[in-house]
Amino acid sequence: AQRVTQPEKLLSVFKGAPVELKCNYSYSGSPELFWYVQYSRQRLQLLLRHISRESIKGFTADLNKGETSFHLKKPFAQEEDSAMYYCALRGSQGNLIFGKGTKLSVKP
Amino acid sequence: EADIYQTPRYLVIGTGKKITLECSQTMGHDKMYWYQQDPGMELHLIHYSYGVNSTEKGDLSSESTVSRIRTEHFPLTLESARPSHTSQYLCASSDVVTGIYGYTFGSGTRLTVV
Numbered sequence: 001a002q003r004v005t006q007p008e009k010l011l012s013v014f015k016g017a018p019v020e021l022k023c024n025y026s027y028s029g030s031p032e033l034f035w036y037v038q039y040s041r042q043r044l045q046l047l048l049r050h051i052s053r054e055s056i057k058g059f060t061a062d063l064n065k066g067e068t069s070f071h072l073k074k075p076f077a078q079e080e081d082s083a084m085y086y087c088a089l090r091g092s093q094g095n096l097i098f099g100k101g102t103k104l105s106v107k108p
Numbered sequence: 109e110a111d112i113y114q115t116p117r118y119l120v121i122g123t124g125k126k127i128t129l130e131c132s133q134t135m136g137h138d139k140m141y142w143y144q145q146d147p148g149m150e151l152h153l154i155h156y157s158y159g160v161n162s163t164e165k166g167d168l169s170s171e172s173t174v175s176r177i178r179t180e181h182f183p184l185t186l187e188s189a190r191p192s193h194t195s196q197y198l199c200a201s202s203d204v205v206t207g208i209y210g211y212t213f214g215s216g217t218r219l220t221v222v
Contacts, residue, residue: 034210043214044200046211088210095153096141100150103149
């Protein structure tokens with residue numbers, strides 16, 4: 001089965017604290033994984049892809065095939081990071097399969 | 109400007125009415141998708157298209173239908189709206205090249221059926 005699991009519905013941290021948004025996947029084969037973000041009243045937009053191993057807005061995510069995880073991390077959270085975050089897996093038919101999302105709330 | 113557009117942004121409609129949600133993209137993308145985003149914010153794929161005259165149902169069963177007569181246009185139709193159709197509908201597109209970068213999403217249509 002192809003599946004993305006985001007175990008936390010809500011994650012609340014204080015400004016300056018480290019953040020880790022968890023994502024686990026189920027996929028037979030070589031996975032392609034993405035993180036999307038949806039800020040309040042804005043479109044869903046791509047944050048980063050595992051293929052590019054990039055850091056966007058201070059966020060990074062490393063694919064761990066042994067643990068089938070793709071956790072999103074940031075060492076020091078900012079208030080503007082408050083948003084809904086979705087982990088996504090490209091399925092065998094080429095479509096993106098999304099997790100249920102995690103709402104990140106960064107308190108001042 | 110190359111983008112993906114959804115209209116209307118908000119729609120309140122009575123039960124039994126026929127509605128069409130519009131989605132157009134000016135990026136020349138061959139692949140287009142409709143997702144339903146429920147109140148818990150989970151995203152479900154309801155329809156997709158890989159090109160003109162190609163449409164497929166997604167993972168979530170939906171009473172809606174879609175058409176793809178032109179590359180840039182991918183409207184979604186509900187023949188008879190019901191309160192259970194109340195949701196946010198997101199349109200997205202990608203192509204063979206940008207597909208590796210993920211999808212481009214529209215702003216969404218928030219539908220309320222009363």
